[in-house]
Amino acid sequence: MVTSYTAEDIRGLVDAGIALTSELSLDGILLKLVDVARTQAGARYAAISVLGDNGEISQFVTSGISDEERAKIGHIPYGKGLLGVLLHEGASLRLADLAKDPRSGGFPPNHPPMKSLLGVPVVSRGRIIGNLYLTDKQQAEAFDERDEETVRLLGTQAAAAIETSRLREQLESLARLQERERIAMDLHDGVIQTVYAVALHLEDAADIVARSPQEVGAVLDQSIENLHQVIKDIRSYIFDLRAQVSEVSDLPGAIRELAESLRVNTLMDVHVSVDERAAGLLEQDQALALFHIAQEALNNVGKHSHATTVSITFEGSSAQGVALAVEDNGAGFDTSNRAGREGHGLRNIKDRARAMGAKLTIDSKPGIGTRIIVQLPAARVKGLAG
Template identity: 25%
Template sequence: MFLGGKGSAVSVEKVVEKAEKTPPSVRSTLSQLRLRELLREVQDSLEQMADVRDHLDGLLEAMLAVSSGLELDTTLRRIVQAAIELVDCRYGALGVLDADGAGLAQFVYEGIDEQARDEIGALPTGHGLLGLLIEQPKPLRLDELSHHPASSGFPANHPPMHSFLGVPVRVRDEVFGNLYLTEKTGGPFTDDDEVIVQALAAAAGIAVENARLFEEARQQQRWQEATSEVRAELLATADPGDVLSLIAHRVLTLTGSDYAFLAHPEDPELPAGEVSTLVVSACTGLRGGTLDGRAIPIDGSTCGAAYREATPKIADRLVYDVSAGLDEEFGPAMALPLRASADSVSGVLVAVRRPGREPFRRSALSLAASFADQAAIALKRAEDQRRLYEFEVLEDRDRIARDLHDQVVQRLFAHGLRLQSAKARTRVPEVQRRLGELIEDVQSIVSEIRTAVFDLHGGLQGSTGLRKRLGEIIAEITGETALQTTVRMAGPIGVLSPGLGEHAEAVIREALSNVVRHARASTVTVNVYVGDMVTIDVTDDGVGIPETVARSGLHNLSRRAADAGGVCTVDNADGGGTRISWTAPLN
């Protein structure tokens, strides 16, 4: 049997014979040296095992710390803190990639205080060595980072950094960002540090995914709560404008925008293909001024494209500057069509951020678009319910009008005829006078009922509103006086245009004000009649209008009559007093 190498061989017997000839003291010394060497090796191995155990314990603690929360921002900061403690370095950061994966959208750092942060200036955006890690997402370990060709140096007031370790953080095989560590205590980063940080990055990816899923679930809950709030508001309020403002405000809050507005077709009855202009109906977020009433062309605008194509749009800037003339400036925007159905778009909901802010992410588009669709459906249902209610009211009014005309008016006519017959048969003057007054009252009642029938047929927006306003004006001016007031209104007052209705209100207010201030009258009669002409007659039994009184108010009445194509006359009333007659053509 031989032991040897390189062509030589030594017999075992000769080795044993040589050892037997060695003095005992030398053999003892050699044995002790070998034992000490073995003990040192065992000790080194134990120390290495202890270091590995400590590293594993530290890694386990770091993983537990990283995965202990569900808030994304908090989780990112915990990842950086755990990495710093794990490899014993001074500075650490985590750069989150933007939506395109070409730069950094967020930079979470540790080890630099706020004063130093302010002195350094803007945070990194993904250039130089950080950009290399974005382009080539794999571990990078350097003893001196300034020697690397991709290093672009540091800005002024930046603390010196030498050793460097960068590791990508992946979420479901997609690079979420990169973990950067610098200035390891006691020398450069080691292979063990790289392995440990890679393991931490893998755990960090799972923690980030969990935090993302939690944030998405919470966002979905917020959008659902906003949708429920809009529906509840539609049921509780009669003013759609309040609901539109609520929708704009909720979108502004949930998308992290600075401004939000809604725009609807200028003529809502037109088919979507024929709409050429959108008009802003509600806005929020502006510090001064408003967008309400501003027109947005369908052609050549981001809002118009979202409306016509019925597709949500994200843009770095709105095409067609709807903020012209305001102190505000618009940047990234998201335009959402209000789709009540697949083929029905009632408007657009737009969220806007200031210039320089992060663009809207595609991932947020689906939730926002779903909210816009739900809001459109809720608005459509509320409009349908309102129209159904109006139809029911109109149907009920038609029934009442028929009953009044076919029953009440006919019975009054019969009573009037009987009164006229009784008046013709009596020869007592006092009885004839009283019967004559009753006949006039019946005629007046019939006239008022006919006017009510006109009002009932006039729809919800008919003459009832104008009649009510005129009555309120008369009560407001004469209510605190001793005047005995008689008011008669006849004819289809509901056909008056808004402008003519405004004239009527102003004429009655001015004429009654003259009676109260100057006439010293005890009675005043107001007649409003609508036929081919609108006639307003105000008669009092006072002393008339003195010559010394300024006639600016009467001049105003004449000017209003002339503007409406009519005339205004002021005459002495029969038996004393003043009669103001104001007439204007209905059309």
């Protein structure tokens, strides 16, 4: 049957659609949806129930009923009676007087009286995941076919919102799981192997102490050194885990924190020279990229260089552009990568520098040290404000 919408109805639905896209939380979206459904169908009350994995109502959002009234009613519906018809049989309901329907289970004490009812199941991929219903049509005895069509449409939007929110939750928990597995694997392959080796050495020490006490000293020294290495590894691992940020509002401060953390974790002599004004020349994504580059360069210094001194410089002007340099006096390495040792770190540094149009210099001499410089040309930075 053809249903006619007035221009005003359509505008209302379009506005509702736009309003929904501005909401991110599922609760917020459902709240808007019940409000729109109630207004569009001219009902006094509206509600959406969402079923949880166990088939029971896990979320119940209402419109037209005050918080006090809701508190008086008590527990959210159990999904029996007429709600059960919507939830379990997947049928729509349109009744002039719900109390007269034999399937009605009646209301709990303190529930406001309700007469006419319009309810639709909320269905996603063939499964009922909730329902959307309205009661007490204003200005008429009962809801009509047009109301039903509108509410069905909004029910489809609710289904999409619920599914999206569930998928997002699943993705987040998958990412968490993967992260946990990665940490477990890293601990197993790294720290635990070293600690295990130390334990074996100490067992040896216990065996040889009686027959050759002078040898024990060397074994103990080696074990102590290995344990110190483990402590260093764990520290730099924690440092890696912590510093995953997606925004840097204060790059000079963030660089100082990285430097401080390196100083505390490695006891290196860390020099920082940061030009506060240089940060004002950067866009947010440039600041973030430079932060990540500094972070990885310093990670590498901590992990590989065995340096005694490291210096970090961050400076710039609108005429010169912006430069970040990290320099250490450690072991250095073969930058031609003949040994094929490039890990993710250096590759990411190169990718980030290229993506932001910066010049990257990696200068390393075995036995002398390593210097990494990222230069963002003047053309790529903002002019100084003021």
